[in-house]
Amino acid sequence: MDEARVSRLEERIAWLERHVLEQDKVMLQQGDLVKKLRDELLTMRERVGGREVPLDPNERPPHY
Numbered sequence: 806m807d808e809a810r811v812s813r814l815e816e817r818i819a820w821l822e823r824h825v826l827e828q829d830k831v832m833l834q835q836g837d838l839v840k841k842l843r844d845e846l847l848t849m850r851e852r853v854g855g856r857e858v859p860l861d862p863n864e865r866p867p868h869y
Contacts, residue, residue, distance in 0.1 A: 853860075
């Protein structure tokens, strides 16, 4: 192989390695966000499930 071709391949490999690292960071951030949202959802379910008066789907909100 000539040196120019090897050089291009090395550049592509370096770019791909950086790209993979960036994707890993984003995936970790998304995993943290999913965990946070899941915890918030569980908290909201507990609040709504603990209500003594069930919600009436036909009741209009107070701002109407």
